[in-house]
Amino acid sequence: MLKALCRSLCLSLPLVASAQGASVVFLNPGYSNETFWVSYSRFMQAAASDLGMDLSIQYSERRPALALTQARQVLESAQRPDYLVLVNEQYIAPEIIRLSHDSGVKLFLVNNGLTENQARLIQEHPDKYAPVLGTLVGNDEQAGYQMLKELIALRARPGITRPIEMLAFSGIKTTPAAQLREKGMRRALAEHPEVRLRQVVYGGWGKERAFEQAQQLLKRYPKIELVWSANDEMAFGAMQAFAEAGRMPGQDVLFSAVNSSPQALQARIDGRLSVLMGGHFSLGGWAMVLLHDDAHNLPIDRDGHRDHQIPALQLIDPVRARRWLNQQGRDDYGLDFHRFSAEGHSADYRYPFLEAPVNY
Incomplete structure (x- = not known):
């Protein structure tokens, strides 16, 4: 129905x-x-x-x-x-x-x-x-900021001095919402020098493109612990690449996303998405x-x-x-x-x- x-x-x-x-x-x-x-x-x-x-x-x-x-x-x-x-x-x-x-x-x-x-x-x-x-x-700017702050809080531990490595998947460069979410992410990043942003890529909001990008980025940066994503489809694409590489979403690497699709809501319930913004x-x-x-x-x-x-x-x-x-x-x-x-x-x-x- x-x-x-x-x-x-x-x-x-x-x-x-x-x-x-x-x-x-x-x-x-x-x-x-x-x-x-x-x-x-x-x-x-x-x-x-x-x-x-x-x-x-x-x-x-x-x-x-x-x-x-x-x-x-x-x-x-x-x-x-x-x-x-x-x-x-x-x-x-x-x-x-x-x-x-x-x-x-x-x-x-x-x-x-x-x-x-x-x-x-x-x-x-x-x-x-x-x-x-x-x-x-x-x-959007506040959401991008809050999403990363929440993500960092889940991984950061008192006394840990080693850098925490992170990837970010933004949408389309010529979309104001994507720009604002990325701006918020960078504002949060400036408050946390312990987090090292390895690369921002533009996944065009799509799962398949983000999957292909994440496959290459994992080879270049094997120690990634945080993945910030401007929407759910890109998060799922990156998640697939990490899972195929033997990295457990929600445990070995933490993912965040924007959107309240049924798939994203279920992933938040299951713990595969550690931070989710929607509405x-x-x-x-x-x-x-x-x-x-x-x-x-x-x-x-x-x-x-x-x-x-x-x-x-x-x-x-x-x-x-x-x-x-x-x-x-x-x-x-x-x-x-x-x-x-x-x-x-x-x-x-x-x-x-x-x-x-x-x-x-």
Whole structure:
């Protein structure tokens, strides 16, 4: 049943919740069978269905050129949506924002916001670029920092003076989230001179590439004890290489990762992942709440801001991992999205998901 639902979300056909609701197209940058981005879409659809919105999801299969083609088709369509939700993956957002000028479609960014230079360019040329309704990004830099701090604490022991050797697997260089997670990792590293970072490699978020990279790195650095990874797929690829070399994940070498896929949650329960951060799959769902309110003429900049970084990424211990595994089998994630809307609240209402992590 769950597999059938996930498969249906991989299609680019409109998923109609209500003929009266606001219409939204989400340009999903991931693969249509990629665990994280499919779960991201599921959460968005749960919010859309609950709020009576019409959501269509299009996957660009990690191909920026395809994402631009999809955006152009949406914006030039005779039946344009009310809102277009996009991700600044590989820096494509400014071109989509340019294409949307005078289209009447409102834009909202999730997960990867504009860089400072991109934001400045857009602000300086309002005649060429459409305004952006808002942005929701996660706490990627803090997550990268906290993940390494936790990992070091598990290996460091009082009185140990020998260096602790480490590898790091980052995502794609032109993805802001990857850059921020790596920045946080390096900030934590600067606080621990006993940890020796042997190399940072860019696994492109993929398991197979990280596996091949780890095979070569193990030959070069046989004494690695810590592996920091910007997502779960790369962690699993590296883990496979270490296991095939006779190194026991969770014992001989400790792994960390980001994402709350069922595989990652189970690995945290089993102890193969020693540190896990997750929860940012929810950003698209919270964006749907904001778009619902905007469509009802409710101000979404209640705190005076339209660009928000929210504490979506949080540490997942084995207890939380078991709970999240159980909840992922529910279509609505056990949440009533109406209760997060400003509808029916006073003018001083603040969105709770902007202030603190939501407890699933």
